[in-house]
Amino acid sequence: MRRRRRKIEDKENLERWLLTYSDLITLLLAFFVVMYSMSRIDAKQFGKMTDALNYILKGGTQIVDKGGEKDPKGHGLLKLGNLNMIQRRINERFKKLGRHEELQTEITERGLVIHIMESALFPQGSAKLQPRAREILDLVAEQIKPLPNHIRIEGHTDNTPIQTALYPSNWELSVARTTEVVRYFTDYHDIAPN
Numbered sequence: 363m364r365r366r367r368r369k370i371e372d373k374e375n376l377e378r379w380l381l382t383y384s385d386l387i388t389l390l391l392a393f394f395v396v397m398y399s400m401s402r403i404d405a406k407q408f409g410k411m412t413d414a415l416n417y418i419l420k421g422g423t424q425i426v427d428k429g430g431e432k433d434p435k436g437h438g439l440l441k442l443g444n445l446n447m448i449q450r451r452i453n454e455r456f457k458k459l460g461r462h463e464e465l466q467t468e469i470t471e472r473g474l475v476i477h478i479m480e481s482a483l484f485p486q487g488s489a490k491l492q493p494r495a496r497e498i499l500d501l502v503a504e505q506i507k508p509l510p511n512h513i514r515i516e517g518h519t520d521n522t523p524i525q526t527a528l529y530p531s532n533w534e535l536s537v538a539r540t541t542e543v544v545r546y547f548t549d550y551h552d553i554a555p556n
Contacts, residue, residue, distance in 0.1 A: 413472060445474045448505055452476065455501050464498065473511060476502060480520060487524050489538035491546060499543065503551040513553065515543050 464482035483495040517540030529535040547553040
């Protein structure tokens with residue numbers, strides 16, 4: 363006996379376009395979610411965070427940093443030629459005083475960075491400015507006061523651990539030294555604290 367094969371007729375699926383359409387809508391939704399999430403990033407805060415992480419990873423040691431903030435619109439930032447001129451002036455002034463070994467300057471992507479040796483400003487384990495430190499800070503303030511850039515002051519200590527009633531750790535000493543320099547610039551040179 364012979365079996366009969368049944369022909370199964372497939373109906374033509376008229377709704378195949380729905381699969382393509384749903385894929386398209388899903389991709390568009392994903393695209394707009396990504397666009398929305400990227401638009402919520404505060405560029406200024408992101409830049410500050412990036413600078414801070416770069417600084418930490420490089421192990422920076424600067425005390426005064428001129429031009430730490432980046433201005434995306436270009437308002438108020440000095441050109442590289444002006445920074446070179448200011449760097450030369452500061453180096454020449456310190457050389458004339460015979461104190462050039464107490465200071466280093468360099469130009470980075472953040473601006474002019476001025477490194478002042480700890481021993482030139484503070485006695486060991488103290489945040490009180492030495493009398494000769496005022497001469498150094500006066501020269502630096504004279505050069506940076508007219509500039510439109512932001513100034514970042516960072517205080518650091520040596521790696522000798524400290525534990526006194528006034529400074530329980532090197533962290534407190536670093537903060538106190540930074541505050542002392544900021545106060546000197548604001549009180550004696552009218553440099554805006556912000």
